[in-house]
């Protein structure tokens with residue numbers, strides 16, 4: 001059953017059945033599975049949800065912002081042309 005394991009101790013539970021893989025930390029299979037299935041903390045979840053909501057809000061408002069920017073640049077160009085015609 002534990003043919004691919006050596007006799008090192010697990011760093012978490014001190015079990016002697018440590019998975020023999022290319023890992024930096026000696027951990028048994030049970031502790032490794034428990035660490036892999038560890039739930040995401042509440043702070044990280046709230047941060048991710050906030051970033052996703054802000055991204056959707058920015059994508060929703062992007063067409064309005066682009067249109068406002070192009071209209072602003074068009075207005076500046078018109079005023080520059082009017083100033084140029086006024087001076088000549």
Ligand SMILES: [Zn+2]
Nearest residue numbers: 010013028031
């Ligand atoms: Zn362990």
